Structures are given as structure tokens and as C-alpha cells.
Amino acid sequence: MRVTVDVVGEGTHEVEVGEGGTYADLLEPLEYSRHEVSIVVDGQPVPEDQPVEVDRVRVLRLVQGG
Known part of the structure; x- marks a missing residue:
């Protein structure tokens, strides 16, 4: 299964996950x-x-370097 992963503020990625794959x-x-x-x-x-x-999922980063 191909999943679109939108990392907020950092871009979008296509990720392949197998059957039974977790988030x-x-x-x-x-x-x-x-x-x-x-x-x-x-x-x-x-x-x-x-x-x-x-x-499709969104990923929110909780910790960012600065």
C-alpha cells in the first residue's frame, strides 16, 4: 500500500507499507x-x-532544533 505522508512544514513523501504495516x-x-x-x-x-x-496521513513534528 502506498501512503502519502505530509510532514507539516517540510514536504510530502510517498511511503510504501506492507500488509499489516503500522503508522x-x-x-x-x-x-x-x-x-x-x-x-x-x-x-x-x-x-x-x-x-x-x-x-494519506499528516505528521506533526513535536520537537524542532533551533
């Missing part, structure tokens, strides 16, 4: 830690250990 699996190719982001679907945060059920 956390979407972060691996983007090199974000699950501790520094929230994954949002339809305006609501989703648990990272849940299977991916949509074709």
Missing part, C-alpha cells in the same frame, strides 16, 4: 523518531502501533 512503519524511511512526531488522520492523532487504514 510507525511510515516513519522509518523518513528517519523520524516516534518520540518527536504525532501522526494525524482526519484531524485526530492515531496510535503508532495501529495498522495503516488510510492512504
Whole structure:
């Protein structure tokens, strides 16, 4: 399954996730830690250990260097 991952303020990525893949699996190719982001679907945060059920998510970075 191909999922569009919109990292707010940083661009959009297409990520391939296998059957049974979780939202956390979407972060691996983007090199974000699950501790520094929230994954949002339809305006609501989703648990990272849940299977991916949509074709588009938003990723909000919680911690940014400065």
C-alpha cells in the first residue's frame, strides 16, 4: 500500500507499507523518531502501533532544533 505522508512544514513523501504495516512503519524511511512526531488522520492523532487504514496521513513534528 502506498501512503502519502505530509510532514507539516517540510514536504510530502510517498511511503510504501506492507500488509499489516503500522503508522510507525511510515516513519522509518523518513528517519523520524516516534518520540518527536504525532501522526494525524482526519484531524485526530492515531496510535503508532495501529495498522495503516488510510492512504494519506499528516505528521506533526513535536520537537524542532533551533
